[in-house]
Amino acid sequence: MTVLGVTWGLLWQTIWVSFAAGIGVAVLFSLVILASARASDARRAGQDVAAIGFGALATITFLVFLTGVILGVQVMLAK
Amino acid sequence: MDSDIVLWIVVATALVFDFTNGFHDTANAVATSISTRALSPRLAVTMAAVLNFAGAFLSLAVAATIANGIVQADLITPAIVFAGLIGAIAWNLLTWYYGLPSSSSHALIGGVVGSAFVAAGPEAVLGEGLVTKVIVPAFVAPVLAFAVGGLGILIIYRIVGRQRPGPVARGFRLGQILSGGLLALSHGTNDAQKTMGIITLALVSNGTLSEHADVPTWVVVASATAISLGTYVGGWRIIRTMGSRIIKMDPAQGFGAQGVGATVILAASHAGFPLSTTQVISGAIMGTGAAKRVSAVRWGVAGNIVVAWVLTLPASALVGGFTYAIVALLGSDGLGPLVVSVVLVAALIAVMARRLVAGKTLTAEG
Numbered sequence: 198m199t200v201l202g203v204t205w206g207l208l209w210q211t212i213w214v215s216f217a218a219g220i221g222v223a224v225l226f227s228l229v230i231l232a233s234a235r236a237s238d239a240r241r242a243g244q245d246v247a248a249i250g251f252g253a254l255a256t257i258t259f260l261v262f263l264t265g266v267i268l269g270v271q272v273m274l275a276k
Numbered sequence: 277m278d279s280d281i282v283l284w285i286v287v288a289t290a291l292v293f294d295f296t297n298g299f300h301d302t303a304n305a306v307a308t309s310i311s312t313r314a315l316s317p318r319l320a321v322t323m324a325a326v327l328n329f330a331g332a333f334l335s336l337a338v339a340a341t342i343a344n345g346i347v348q349a350d351l352i353t354p355a356i357v358f359a360g361l362i363g364a365i366a367w368n369l370l371t372w373y374y375g376l377p378s379s380s381s382h383a384l385i386g387g388v389v390g391s392a393f394v395a396a397g398p399e400a401v402l403g404e405g406l407v408t409k410v411i412v413p414a415f416v417a418p419v420l421a422f423a424v425g426g427l428g429i430l431i432i433y434r435i436v437g438r439q440r441p442g443p444v445a446r447g448f449r450l451g452q453i454l455s456g457g458l459l460a461l462s463h464g465t466n467d468a469q470k471t472m473g474i475i476t477l478a479l480v481s482n483g484t485l486s487e488h489a490d491v492p493t494w495v496v497v498a499s500a501t502a503i504s505l506g507t508y509v510g511g512w513r514i515i516r517t518m519g520s521r522i523i524k525m526d527p528a529q530g531f532g533a534q535g536v537g538a539t540v541i542l543a544a545s546h547a548g549f550p551l552s553t554t555q556v557i558s559g560a561i562m563g564t565g566a567a568k569r570v571s572a573v574r575w576g577v578a579g580n581i582v583v584a585w586v587l588t589l590p591a592s593a594l595v596g597g598f599t600y601a602i603v604a605l606l607g608s609d610g611l612g613p614l615v616v617s618v619v620l621v622a623a624l625i626a627v628m629a630r631r632l633v634a635g636k637t638l639t640a641e642g
Contacts, residue, residue: 207548207549210547210549211420211549214546214547215424215539215540215543216423216427217543218543219427219428219536219539219543220424220427220536222535222539223431223432223532223535226448226451226531226535227431228435230436230439230444231435233447234439234440234443237443265539269538269539269542272545273334273462273465273542273545274465
């Protein structure tokens, strides 16, 4: 629907995509930090299995976060 | 008078605008990183300058010539562009002086709208374009960023709130370097393109370049250099406002504002509804502050920023229109732009000389 020249569908899409991407980035990077901190604590406490598990979680979430950054660069270049 | 003179005056003015655009918008990429000590001030502006320079070369689809879809393109003359640029530069310098972050793109659009209105009357301005490309996004950007930034920081605190503060702060500082870099690169691909568009338009309208020619390499290099030099000089007054005068931020809030802000900008761009970087980052900073505690935001400072946003379009339009009137009076074919340029450069030199004599630096506060 277009009112006053504004395509409201596009505006709505902008709002939900921004919310999804913004919250997604916040969650992902927080998980990277949480998992890294837990892995470091577990290593200090001698809990090797937990340290490996949290380390893996940190790596995976960081890779997903990096994929988001690469996607961002692609969006930038596709303008 | 030789039309080449007008052409080179427009080119020089466009590069001056590019420079002010760089130093006015440095804050978007570096203010939160400097405030949370993720980067030292000099390192932050150096990184932003290098990425702005690189960004200018990444995408050469000289998208938008100025105010595309907002003014009647066939009515645009070099004198209108010149007056519009003066309006934008004047607003950028005024808001920088008062340390207020405002959109350089909106200032440029306002300047050109004002000069086109005075030159060709109301039919030169496309009202619908103004509503869809400037006014609606100007309402959406800060509110959306405020909401996403606020929700983002609440989730961040929820996830990392019980961890030791040291590693958490270090982690978010690292994240800020990445998000700041992304913002600086995005600024280079976006804003340097506008200057390239203006210069190319001037070259085409002067007959120096054919209509379908590629952007000359010297235009790309000059635009990239001007915006990165401006970024390196750094608009410290605005950096101070965004970094520490709106809220006193911790590294998590810094990442929340900058990382989430960068995401909102790119997501909106992907959805085809580009938003002002300045308004998004400022809105996100306010959101991350208010979500922690409403009184954490200095609402007086925030109010001044909002007033500057509201005034950007009419004020730069007023200066653009007034400048065009003077240019037209003196002769828009050469003498007008020449006289206005000489008077403005002389005034700028006088102001700089007074600051230097008074023992003040040229760009820093005080």
